[in-house]
Amino acid sequence: MKEKTIKLLERGLPYYIIITMSCLIILPQIISHGVILGTDSIFHFNRFYEATQQIQHWNFSYFQSNYSFQQSGRIINATYCPLFAYFNAIILLLARSWYRYQIITNLLIYFIGGTGMYKLCIKLHSKQSIALIIAFIYMNIGWLPRWELAQNMNAWGAALSPYMVICGIRMIQNRKQPINALQLITLMTVIMQIHLLSSVFFAVALIPFFIAGLIYSNNPRLMWTELIKAVIGTIILTANVWGALLMINLNNHIAYPANFSLLANALRPAIFSNNRRFLAFPICFLFIAQLVFVIRKPRRSFLNTFITSWGSLILILSSVITPWRKLQQWLPFLSHTLQFPSRLTIIAYPLLFAGIAMTVTAIINSTPKYSLSHISSIGILPATLLLVFIPTNITISRETANYHSDALLANLSALSNASTNKEAIRYSTQSSHPEQLLSLVEKRSPDYLPLPSNYAGDKSKHSYDYQFQIIEDTKNFHHTVLKGGKLKLTWTANHSGTQRLPLITYHESILTVNGKKVTHYQRSSIGAPYIHERQGVNTATLKFKPASWFNYLLAIWIISSILYWIYGGYYLYKKK
Template identity: 55%
Template sequence: MKVKCQKLINWALPYLAIALMIYIIMYPQIISHGMILGTDSIFHFNRFYDAAKQIQLGNWSYFQSNYSFQQSGRVINAVYGPFFAYLNGILLGLVGTWFRYQIISSFLVYFIGGVGMYQLAIKARAGRRIALLVSLIFLCIGWLPRWELAQNMNAWGAALAPYMVMVGLTMITDQHQPVHWLSLTALMVTIIQIHLLSSIFFTLTLIPFFIVGLIRTSQRGPMIWETAKAVITTIILTGNVWGALLMLNLHNHIAQPAPFDMNINALKPSQFSSARDYLIYFCWLLFILQLLYVLFNFRRSLVNSMVTIMGAMILLISSTWFPWTTIQQVLPTLQTTLQFPSRLTVIAYPLLLTGLAISCQQLVDRTPRSELRSRLITGLLLFTLFQVAIPTTTIVFRRTAIYESDEVLNTSTALAWVTNNSKSLRRSVHTDYPGQLLLKVEKRAPDYLPIPKKYLHRFYVRSYAYQDQVIRPARHFKHTVLSHGRLQLSWKAKRAGKVRLPVITYHESQLVVNGHHLQNYQRSRVGAPYVQQRRGNNTAVLSFHQATWFTVLLTVALIGLVIFLAYGFYRSLLWLPQKYQQIIH
């Protein structure tokens, strides 16, 4: 029994080390109880709060935002990680405050990513020590820390990317069964329900692995069939995502995200940063040496050659050395879709770190003097870890310190209004009433608004229009959420005439003003309706009526996910005893 416990502890040690590293990174925030409110915090907090209130009150509105975004009724969650928003709403409801939510969700992002990188390196046949060190390095670079620092959704793509690479490695190493439809489906459904752009990255990355696997395997028919099963199942289980996008774009001109200068937002070398758009010089040198090693030992390992060359190519494309200035002139749509070329490091880093782990293990396994070489390589990886961990922890410390300053917020980008009372703002992230924060900080984000065609490409016009037409006047109306996901506005007018309501209407929206169902009415450049008010008390009721075919897609996706999760749970019950036996033996 003692031997079994010892083996179990030894197996758990790498995961405890990953948890300890996460604690070190997050320590400045944990010890000070400081909240980091970054570039995307308020936007996503609005999304998750709306989902939390729907769950709490049982008043569901899949499309219409009735509890957040100034209670404007705009569509966000339905087309942006819908089920993931509800999961975050559940987490927020359980923990109660934004601070607790940020600590727990940040830990989850780090831990999922760290464990994934460790398992990926192990799958690539690296030893436990090397696998652990590259996983700790992975925790400190790229987009993974950005969830704690700014609540950027790319962090979730970064956390799941190692699992995607594992699926790719199976395609080229398992010649008997290159594709396991269950794991491929689980991966793609998860990332599509979280972040659509990352799912595109994942798909494009898996294509080369699939082609090589198809060439190498003698089981081409079964491989294609398993892939087809995964594709069909994924389409069914994500019908709520692509169905909502299709329905909304059929009859509305939907605003695209903000355009960005791609060259400015490409990856750059840095002396003291490896987060988001930067990578320290030493890591550049390490990745170049890794590429040279593979080029001189090309035939030694297919896995190493493939992940390294793919990773190096993607890293180059993500950097300022790629002609992004010219490309964005030729393909301007990339400025609103890809936006930041540095996002591609979500894929590049796990690929290159996998290759680095393989190369290090190959050098360690060489004889003679393998022990000396092992110490040198361990020292090199530890040095790299310190090079990336110190800057990342320092950034967390600096951003946490801003919380105690008069500014409180880490950014003022696109903020329409922030309370002058910094003390009340700090209290709002620790109170059990998380909606208070969203009343003290409001952001003008015109994503997914129904825009008249002539304003589609004028981002800043519609951004400030949303601020002037929805955010500022919203406080002059009383908002009440009615049953069946309806939203009621009440106001008192001194005179009759035309008034613009601070809500957003789509082709699918139904608007009833003072008991009259409106069919044709004028709308502003951001979709706010102009209606006739009467003197005295007025009411308007807004509802969103989704297409019947979408309701079918949503129902099928929900039922399918329940069945898929139940099947996955059943398979896990069968797998866990076998895994336990492997550990203790």
């Protein structure tokens, strides 16, 4: 029994160390007891609060937002990875405040990302100590810290990207079974349920691995078979995501996300900064040295040469070296789809760090213990870790310091309404009533609004239209959430006439005014309905009715998900 306990402790030791590093990264936030409100915080907090209320009241509305986003009925979660919203809602229900929610999710994302990077290095036969240091460096750079600093969803792509590389490595290393369909299905389903753009990056990044795997495979036919299984399985298990997007876009003209300058958001070198748009000189040096190493001796390790070359190419694409200004002129859709070329680093960094782990391990194993190469290889990674941990810690410390100052909302963009009472905002982040923060700080977010055909070409002012038509008008109406996912508005009119309701209506929305279903009505530039009101008390009810084919698709998805969990459990039991 004692020996088993010791073995369990030894096997778990790397993960305890990764948890410790996660705690060290978020230590400034733990000490200050502060909440970091970043660029995307309020938007995603609304999403998660919506799912929380649906669970609490057991009153689900898959499409319509009834509790959040000014109770406007707009669609967000259904088109923005709904399962992840419900996952965060469960965490928020357990945490009960935004502060505790942030601490839990920050620890979770750092642990997932660090563990993935560690497992990737071990998969490549790296020494355990080297694998841990590489994992720590990865946890402190790029997009991974952006979840703590701004609730950027690309951070979850960065956390899961090492697992994607593990699947790619398997395609080359394992010649008998290059693809485990269940493993690939799980990875792609999880990332599609979290962040769609990251799933596109993952799929593209795996293509060279698949081609190389076909060349090396003993059974290419099996490889194709497993790939087809994985693709079909992923399509079925993500039907709730792509099905909702398809249905909404078939009959509605949906507003694109905001446009950004690609060049301004491409990766560029910096002295010590390692945030999403910058790469510190120590990391630049490591990457250049790694590339030089494999170019000089490309035949020493095909796998090292392969992943380093592929990672370097993606890193160049993510940087200012690529002519992004010209590309934006030729392919303007990239400004609202890709938005930030630096997002590609979620693929480049795991590949390059995996190559570095292989190189350092190879040098240590092949050189005398006290040689310059041996000592340099051992010392360079801890030094690099120190040079990336300190700036990250300083950045987090600075952002948490804002919590106790007048700069509390300094990093929030597109604010339409924010209380001047900073103490009330601070109190709301610690309160067990999460809705308080969302009523004190409101953001104009035009994402996924339905644009009537006569307004479809004018996208520049939809953000302000949402502020004037929804955020400012909604205070004049009383909102009630009814059973069955319905939203009821009540207001009093001094005289009869035309009234614009602070609601967002889609082709599939059913609007009832004063007990009568309204089928023909004019809509504003963002889909708010104009209706006829009578003198005195008026009521309006909004309900979203999805297409019947989507309901069938959802049923297939639910059944398939249950079967997946049953088979997955059986597979793991059999493997153990």
